Amino acid sequence: xxxxxxxxxxxxxxxxxxxxxxxxxxxxxxxxxxxxxxxxxxxxxxxxxxxxxxxxxxxxxxxxxxxxxxxxxxxxxxxxxxxxxxxxxxxxxxxxxxxxxxxxxxxxxxxxxxxxxxxxxxxxxxxxxxxxxxxxxxxxxxxxxxxxxxxxxxxxxxxxxxxxxxxxxxxxxxxxxxxxxxxxxxxxxxxxxxxxxxxxxxxxxxxxxxxxxxxxxxxxxxxxxxxxxxxxxxxxxxxxxxxxxxxxxxxxxxxxxxxxxxxxxxxxxxxxxxxxxxxxxxxxxxxxxxxxxxxxxxxxxxxxxxxxxxxxxxxxxxxxxxxxxxxxxxxxxxxxxxxxxxxxxxxxxxxxxxxxxxxxxxxx
DNA sequence: TACACGTGGAC
DNA sequence: TGTCCAAGTGT
Numbered sequence: 001x002x003x004x005x006x007x008x009x010x011x012x013x014x015x016x017x018x019x020x021x022x023x024x025x026x027x028x029x030x031x032x033x034x035x036x037x038x039x040x041x042x043x044x045x046x047x048x049x050x051x052x053x054x055x056x057x058x059x060x061x062x063x064x065x066x067x068x069x070x071x072x073x074x075x076x077x078x079x080x081x082x083x084x085x086x087x088x089x090x091x092x093x094x095x096x097x098x099x100x101x102x103x104x105x106x107x108x109x110x111x112x113x114x115x116x117x118x119x120x121x122x123x124x125x126x127x128x129x130x131x132x133x134x135x136x137x138x139x140x141x142x143x144x145x146x147x148x149x150x151x152x153x154x155x156x157x158x159x160x161x162x163x164x165x166x167x168x169x170x171x172x173x174x175x176x177x178x179x180x181x182x183x184x185x186x187x188x189x190x191x192x193x194x195x196x197x198x199x200x201x202x203x204x205x206x207x208x209x210x211x212x213x214x215x216x217x218x219x220x221x222x223x224x225x226x227x228x229x230x231x232x233x234x235x236x237x238x239x240x241x242x243x244x245x246x247x248x249x250x251x252x253x254x255x256x257x258x259x260x261x262x263x264x265x266x267x268x269x270x271x272x273x274x275x276x277x278x279x280x281x282x283x284x285x286x287x288x289x290x291x292x293x294x295x296x297x298x299x300x301x302x303x304x305x306x307x308x309x310x311x312x313x314x315x316x317x318x319x320x321x322x323x324x325x326x327x328x329x330x331x332x333x334x335x336x337x338x339x340x341x342x343x344x345x346x347x348x349x350x351x352x353x354x355x356x357x358x359x360x361x362x363x364x
Numbered sequence: 365t366a367c368a369c370g371t372g373g374a375c
Numbered sequence: 376t377g378t379c380c381a382a383g384t385g386t
Binding site for chain 1: 370371
């Protein structure tokens with residue numbers, strides 16, 4: 001065993017975080033945890049993981065589940081395509097792998113939503129295959145340990161980091177070793193304030209020796225994100241409100257929203273823009289009423305300010321007889337008390353909560 | 365290769 | 376308040 005591998009695994013044996021998908025966890029539990037942990041920190045995942053495992057204790061249960069139920073359990077966690085892919089993966093395991101999760105990296109890679117990192121993580125952690133799982137933590141740790149100067153995301157850099165990980169892997173305990181590197185990255189070798197004082201590897205860390213810890217790993221500059229103005233309708237019919245299901249593949253695919261869209265420069269007003277969007281999406285004329293809140297939100301690649309309005313169908317309009325060819329296929333008139341059952345992104349959930357509060361006030 | 369894809373926490 | 380960043384994958 002190389003010098004730093006022993007130090008690292010000794011550190012891990014004393015300092016490993018206690019997590020519900022470690023020790024005595026089934027391969028299925030590792031699968032669920034790895035999907036949830038993609039681009040998401042441990043503390044955020046924990047409550048979602050517990051609820052998910054309670055609802056779907058095993059792979060067969062998940063495969064048999066309704067997609068909307070899976071999305072509802074994922075609500076708030078983000079990157080909802082992960083939930084759809086996890087669901088699809090469970091079904092593929094049942095159909096193509098006799099209900100048993102594949103035990104090697106190559107077969108795991110055949111599952112939707114399982115890429116190079118996740119396949120190696122499951123193979124090493126759940127099945128003991130000697131493969132390096134290289135995530136953001138591990139790339140940062142190796143970039144510092146070996147003073148890799150190239151920027152993350154560049155091909156040469158990524159190849160170098162993959163090679164370092166593969167060559168350094170502690171083949172006797174690949175799952176523990178991969179997780180030791182991730183724990184070190186998540187608790188000691190932090191992106192902004194690395195705690196070199198308490199690092200078991202500082203003596204062999206080239207970045208530490210060269211005074212480059214704060215500078216590495218280098219990153220490519222991020223593009224500025226555009227800011228959009230969105231208008232949305234709380235379309236009322238009696239006590240019910242209209243929600244629409246977003247198309248899969250798009251942002252928040254499979255989730256429900258209050259219909260609307262981007263305000264265009266050509267729109268004379270927000271009310272006019274909302275009428276235009278509703279005609280395009282639903283094929284009906286509406287009367288726009290009072291403003292119903294302003295919501296700011298930041299997605300990964302753009303920011304929005306959403307203006308919601310109360311609205312009603314114009315007299316004589318019906319969603320059953322739309323004008324033209326509306327873009328939205330799946331719609332539902334829902335009582336406020338039922339809105340909680342529909343998976344929604346953050347902003348639409350906030351609007352839904354206001355609708356529920358609004359309704360309970362009016363009911364008094 | 366570059367971009368789309370969510371949300372919350374740290375500073 | 377704004378920016379960065381997090382156990383990545385698919386296109």
